[in-house]
Amino acid sequence: MKIVVTGTGYVALSTAVSLAKLGHNIICVDDNSSTINTLSKAIVTINEQGLLEDLAHFVDNQCLKFTTNFELALQNADVVICGVVTPISNTKGFADNTPILEHAVRIGESITSSMLYISVSTIPLGTTRRVKSIVDDKLLKRNINIKFEVASLPEFLREGRAIESFFNPSKIVIGADREESYKTILSLLAPVIKENTPIFKTSVEEAELIKLASNMLVATRIGYMNTLANVCMEMGSEYGQVHHAIFGENMPIYAGAGYGGECFPKDIRTLINGVEELGANATLLSAVEEFNQAQKQLLYRNLSSHYSGNLNSKRVAIWGLAAKEGGEDVENTSAISITESLLLDGATVVVYDKYAASKFKEKFPHESVIACDDKMATLLNSDALVILTDSIEFKSFDLKEAKELMKEPLILDAKNLFNNKDIEEAGIIYLRLFK
Numbered sequence: 001m002k003i004v005v006t007g008t009g010y011v012a013l014s015t016a017v018s019l020a021k022l023g024h025n026i027i028c029v030d031d032n033s034s035t036i037n038t039l040s041k042a043i044v045t046i047n048e049q050g051l052l053e054d055l056a057h058f059v060d061n062q063c064l065k066f067t068t069n070f071e072l073a074l075q076n077a078d079v080v081i082c083g084v085v086t087p088i089s090n091t092k093g094f095a096d097n098t099p100i101l102e103h104a105v106r107i108g109e110s111i112t113s114s115m116l117y118i119s120v121s122t123i124p125l126g127t128t129r130r131v132k133s134i135v136d137d138k139l140l141k142r143n144i145n146i147k148f149e150v151a152s153l154p155e156f157l158r159e160g161r162a163i164e165s166f167f168n169p170s171k172i173v174i175g176a177d178r179e180e181s182y183k184t185i186l187s188l189l190a191p192v193i194k195e196n197t198p199i200f201k202t203s204v205e206e207a208e209l210i211k212l213a214s215n216m217l218v219a220t221r222i223g224y225m226n227t228l229a230n231v232c233m234e235m236g237s238e239y240g241q242v243h244h245a246i247f248g249e250n251m252p253i254y255a256g257a258g259y260g261g262e263c264f265p266k267d268i269r270t271l272i273n274g275v276e277e278l279g280a281n282a283t284l285l286s287a288v289e290e291f292n293q294a295q296k297q298l299l300y301r302n303l304s305s306h307y308s309g310n311l312n313s314k315r316v317a318i319w320g321l322a323a324k325e326g327g328e329d330v331e332n333t334s335a336i337s338i339t340e341s342l343l344l345d346g347a348t349v350v351v352y353d354k355y356a357a358s359k360f361k362e363k364f365p366h367e368s369v370i371a372c373d374d375k376m377a378t379l380l381n382s383d384a385l386v387i388l389t390d391s392i393e394f395k396s397f398d399l400k401e402a403k404e405l406m407k408e409p410l411i412l413d414a415k416n417l418f419n420n421k422d423i424e425e426a427g428i429i430y431l432r433l434f435k
Helices: 010-021 033-040 051-060 070-074 098-110 127-141 162-167 179-192 204-235 239-247 263-278 283-295 298-306 334-344 357-363 375-379 399-405 420-426
Strands: 003-006 026-029 064-067 079-082 115-119 148-152 172-176 199-202 315-319 348-352 369-371 384-387 410-413 429-432
Touching: 003 010, 003 070, 010 026, 010 051, 010 064, 010 079, 010 162, 026 070, 033 051, 033 064, 051 064, 051 162, 070 098, 079 098, 098 127, 115 127, 115 179, 127 148, 127 204, 148 179, 148 204, 172 179, 172 204, 199 204, 204 239, 204 263, 204 283, 263 283, 298 334, 298 384, 298 410, 298 429, 315 334, 315 375, 334 348, 334 357, 348 357, 348 375, 357 369, 375 399, 399 420
Parallel strands: 003 026, 003 079, 026 064, 079 115, 115 148, 172 199, 315 348, 315 384, 348 369, 384 410, 410 429
Antiparallel strands: 148 172
16 A cells, blocks of 8 residues: 655644554655755654654665655555645634645546545635545546545644654544445554544534644633632632542642643644634634733733833743643743743843754744843843742752842742742742642
């Protein structure tokens, strides 16, 4: 079976490598010649656990190939897996499916044999059906009678552990029109399906909705937990106790400075837009997004209040810039939101993140934002430290040393990293989002 993966982004590349690990021969195609050349040399383009070793192995034994020749790659392909990245619309911030529809045109103009098209990209509702309509129309105009089937296989990969989660799926959702398509996808994934793996056979449209709605559920849960945490702070109560009583000991505590990243907020806005286009009520969904935007500013507001609204000439250190600890994605993050506000106030911002500092600095090329390679160096003469992620290295630094370095020993903590005893012994002024 000839399998082609379109795209070389996070989802596409992780999927291509994972399928190669399952023993399939994969051709990965993308128009970006620079990225294709880099990957062809087994040089990774994303920070993903285990990817470097796997990529090198499968490129070396030619089980995984990369090309920019779209038409040649599609020749005699049995399965095309679309992992094309959907950019963010400039107007409303939801996913723009134009690149996927452009690929559909090229597919319709190029294929000469029957194929199954599988969408793994997170896309606006109805996109996969539009792909089929475009391809069928092109085939009709070419007077070619071949079978083009579509399916939706939404990914539930964990960023940073994508390959691991591919091989240990929490669930598998397959949206298709024909039983033959279901069987093809199940055969592709057979080695990762365990006896207790939930498998849902749905329509194409239902599978698209399940992916977007799953992310919306996470966003709603985060917003709900943040709301409870904020209430507990106003009451002087411990959020941890309330959380555990409601959700149990095993539910991760998501209360913090709000969700961010390039993909997750885009997915939320994409669902909201899709619901509105259908004429359904999206009030609840929109409220979750609006609340999250406000939550990103909560630490900034606490800091501003501490200094009575005067942050001019203050030097503020920020640790943890990415949407997820260990990641590189800094889009739509609390760090971005807080930094923008601090700059408007005339403050200087000194940032540290082991993986994401360079990308963050690209967002703020001016001199008022300084990126450091050493987290302790950010504290020198700083008026405050803002901690946004729960990295292990942030939990274990010397609080007393921090006090000596800082102009004022003020720490604002989004992740509740320290206990009161250690803070009191170090003489730190400590403002946290919850306790």
